[in-house]
Amino acid sequence: MASLADSFLADLDELSDNEAYPEEENAEAVGMEEIGDDDMPDLESLNYDDLDSVSKLQKTQRYNDIMQKVEDALQKGTDFSNQGSILEEDPEYQLIVDCNALSVDIENEIIIIHNFIRDKYRLKFPELESLVHHPIDYARVVQKIGNEMDLTLVDLEGLLPSAIIMVISVTASTTSGKPLSEENLVKTIEACERALTLDAAKKKVLEFVESRMGYIAPNLSAIVGSAVASKLMGTAGGLGALAKMPACNVQLLGAKRKNLAGFSTATSQFRVGYLEQTDVFQSTPPALRTRACRLIAAKSTLAARIDSIRGDPTGKAGRSLLEEIRKKIEKWQEPPPAKLPKPLPVPDFEPKKKRGGRRLRKMKERYAQTDMMKLANRMQFGVPEESSLGDGLGEGYGMLGQAGSGKLRVSTAPSKLAAKVAKKFKEKSYGSSGATSGLTSSLAFTPVQGIELSNPQAHGNLLGSGTQSTYFSETGTFSKIKRT
Numbered sequence: 001m002a003s004l005a006d007s008f009l010a011d012l013d014e015l016s017d018n019e020a021y022p023e024e025e026n027a028e029a030v031g032m033e034e035i036g037d038d039d040m041p042d043l044e045s046l047n048y049d050d051l052d053s054v055s056k057l058q059k060t061q062r063y064n065d066i067m068q069k070v071e072d073a074l075q076k077g078t079d080f081s082n083q084g085s086i087l088e089e090d091p092e093y094q095l096i097v098d099c100n101a102l103s104v105d106i107e108n109e110i111i112i113i114h115n116f117i118r119d120k121y122r123l124k125f126p127e128l129e130s131l132v133h134h135p136i137d138y139a140r141v142v143q144k145i146g147n148e149m150d151l152t153l154v155d156l157e158g159l160l161p162s163a164i165i166m167v168i169s170v171t172a173s174t175t176s177g178k179p180l181s182e183e184n185l186v187k188t189i190e191a192c193e194r195a196l197t198l199d200a201a202k203k204k205v206l207e208f209v210e211s212r213m214g215y216i217a218p219n220l221s222a223i224v225g226s227a228v229a230s231k232l233m234g235t236a237g238g239l240g241a242l243a244k245m246p247a248c249n250v251q252l253l254g255a256k257r258k259n260l261a262g263f264s265t266a267t268s269q270f271r272v273g274y275l276e277q278t279d280v281f282q283s284t285p286p287a288l289r290t291r292a293c294r295l296i297a298a299k300s301t302l303a304a305r306i307d308s309i310r311g312d313p314t315g316k317a318g319r320s321l322l323e324e325i326r327k328k329i330e331k332w333q334e335p336p337p338a339k340l341p342k343p344l345p346v347p348d349f350e351p352k353k354k355r356g357g358r359r360l361r362k363m364k365e366r367y368a369q370t371d372m373m374k375l376a377n378r379m380q381f382g383v384p385e386e387s388s389l390g391d392g393l394g395e396g397y398g399m400l401g402q403a404g405s406g407k408l409r410v411s412t413a414p415s416k417l418a419a420k421v422a423k424k425f426k427e428k429s430y431g432s433s434g435a436t437s438g439l440t441s442s443l444a445f446t447p448v449q450g451i452e453l454s455n456p457q458a459h460g461n462l463l464g465s466g467t468q469s470t471y472f473s474e475t476g477t478f479s480k481i482k483r484t
Helices: 002-018 035-039 061-076 091-121 135-145 162-173 182-216 218-224 226-236 239-244 286-308 316-333 358-366 371-376 416-424 458-462 467-471
Strands: 443-446 450-453
Touching: 061 091, 061 182, 091 135, 091 182, 091 226, 135 182, 182 218, 182 226, 218 226, 218 286, 218 316, 226 239, 239 286, 286 316
Parallel strands: none
Antiparallel strands: 443 450
């Protein structure tokens, strides 16, 4: 038993050694941007009763310094005195990069405060979070309603559409919530005010960035807009880093990896970053958005490279690239050209030159299909054909031999050419009266073949008149010619 316990202890020690430094194994996964890591805080932080322990961004020195610089820059206006200098050395360029990073932090902070308000106000109106999804709209509605149970006394016009206001009023009349305590109500209203303040600060930061993007990156702003261009620059780390980045990576800037909790990724949406916020992408049909995103990313990379070297401060190159993008997307949406019916060829009324004459007729007769070949190519229904090897094996004979005789013979029709030649060279018969003797017979007895069929008139034809009857006759004599 002691040895078994020692082995268990050794295994536990090994497990503790492997789990002592888990950060080294997951060092690369720490930098990945996920919805559950960056945008959403831990669940434990949402249960805090103190708002200051949850939202800490407004009390940081970085937030206050950037907002002060932004306000001073907006009051000062646009200064183009440093237009010929290098962008990285421009103080406004560095301020734009800091503003982009701050805008992302403000968005995360608003989500944290939204969760805090939702947890506190759920006791009073639990159905409201399913009716109003946007964090800022939710904070405005909660601030407007407060602890009022009868929503007919609350004016929500201007905050939400009229249809949603009607649904909220009907739902509030049947809700199971109860009025909040004075302490929770104060915390909830304070959180709403903080969320609205952060939203106003975010709008101010974006206003400053958009006002300066026309000077920093005019061509990129012409394609994707000032807001999207500022986000791309902030995520990439500046205009120079964005210009050096390939188009396939520009397409994924701002894309967040979704946690599917074990479900299949086959139905997950195509990963698009900040480029999905552009007007060109939103106006493209859903079936073509994947191709459009690749096209926008490629043209945006070209525009960023033009802006990085100050190639076209007027933004004309960016506007021409945007027009090219729109023309290509319109070309994709055109239906394919209709298939035209193929016309028939022009008829040729001229007589074709073909060889004729006796030589052609002989050739046709030589290669013509005989009656035997025709019968061999035919089959009679329900009657098995004979074959060379039997049982259907070998070459089939078709209808040969099925006429009733059982033999593979076909009576050949007389050839026209042969009949014509025989008629031309037919021997003429002389002096035959056509009478037949009654003693003649068609049977002849020969020692070789026995009984043989013979023509009794053949010998009579040979004994006709003329030279053949006298000179070649066995009974006749030679003619005697008297010499003078």
